[in-house]
Amino acid sequence: MTGKKARAFNALAHPLRLKILEKLRVGPCCVCKIIPYVGGEQSNVSHHLAILRNAGIVRSEKRGQEVWYAVADSRIIKLIDLMEICILENLKKSRDMFDSLMKSMQ
Amino acid sequence: MTGKKARAFNALAHPLRLKILEKLRVGPCCVCKIIPYVGGEQSNVSHHLAILRNAGIVRSEKRGQEVWYAVADSRIIKLIDLMEICILENLKKSRDMFDSLMKSMQ
DNA sequence: TGATTATATGTAGATATCTTCATATGTCAA
DNA sequence: TTGACATATGAAGATATCTACATATAATCA
Numbered sequence: 198m199t200g201k202k203a204r205a206f207n208a209l210a211h212p213l214r215l216k217i218l219e220k221l222r223v224g225p226c227c228v229c230k231i232i233p234y235v236g237g238e239q240s241n242v243s244h245h246l247a248i249l250r251n252a253g254i255v256r257s258e259k260r261g262q263e264v265w266y267a268v269a270d271s272r273i274i275k276l277i278d279l280m281e282i283c284i285l286e287n288l289k290k291s292r293d294m295f296d297s298l299m300k301s302m303q
Numbered sequence: 304m305t306g307k308k309a310r311a312f313n314a315l316a317h318p319l320r321l322k323i324l325e326k327l328r329v330g331p332c333c334v335c336k337i338i339p340y341v342g343g344e345q346s347n348v349s350h351h352l353a354i355l356r357n358a359g360i361v362r363s364e365k366r367g368q369e370v371w372y373a374v375a376d377s378r379i380i381k382l383i384d385l386m387e388i389c390i391l392e393n394l395k396k397s398r399d400m401f402d403s404l405m406k407s408m409q
Numbered sequence: 410t411g412a413t414t415a416t417a418t419g420t421a422g423a424t425a426t427c428t429t430c431a432t433a434t435g436t437c438a439a
Numbered sequence: 440t441t442g443a444c445a446t447a448t449g450a451a452g453a454t455a456t457c458t459a460c461a462t463a464t465a466a467t468c469a
Contacts, residue, residue, distance in 0.1 A: 413469095
């Protein structure tokens with residue numbers, strides 16, 4: 198199980214892929230809209246979309262010439278938000294520690 | 304923000320590190336117990352502990368000769384469990400699709 | 410003090426990942 | 440059918456990560 202989970206977390210472990218999910222969280226979207234949103238080369242974005250697709254995090258559907266992507270399971274979005282909360286809390290703790298250290302030094 | 308989050312997810316993106324957290328989720332624990340639990344070289348486990356520590360996912364404390372590690376924020380455990388649910392659900396969906404495909408072929 | 414134990418750190422080869430460029434595939438329209 | 444467009448795939452160099460080995464540090468004990 199840790200192997201599968203590690204691979205799933207790995208799929209989330211890239212800024213560009215998280216940015217793709219930031220775009221998709223508000224609703225399904227065409228690749229032609231994802232590329233300008235995240236920035237960077239078309240082929241690079243396509244490679245990252247493939248990684249998310251292979252991890253089962255997004256699914257794709259052809260509509261004419263376009264390909265539309267969507268988040269496969271909204272719990273993934275919850276999971277990403279939970280990570281954001283952890284990070285912010287962590288920053289807050291560091292700040293509090295720093296503040297009390299400064300205060301103790303007068 | 305996507306950079307910080309990507310780095311945090313990256314810290315979870317390794318089977319050995321997830322196994323360490325599996326050990327720590329039930330309570331703080333000495334390195335000397337973690338090593339036999341996860342298996343592998345002492346130095347390798349130590350490197351992975353350092354990665355988790357630098358990511359703020361665990362914290363360490365020296366107790367005599369030993370070093371005890373603990374999960375820094377229990378929400379990380381919730382997050383990992385949520386990922387497990389997503390994966391299981393995904394597997395279930397694939398299985399259901401396969402089953403209905405087989406049925407449709409009689 | 411010197412030996413032993415527990416853990417961390419430095420290093421290097423092996424392996425994986427990322428990015429870019431080139432090209433392939435599939436769809437539509439003339 | 441030919442050309443244009445949208446997207447995917449293949450390949451290769453650059454970069455990062457992993458593992459194992461050797462060594463360093465720090466605490467304890469004889």
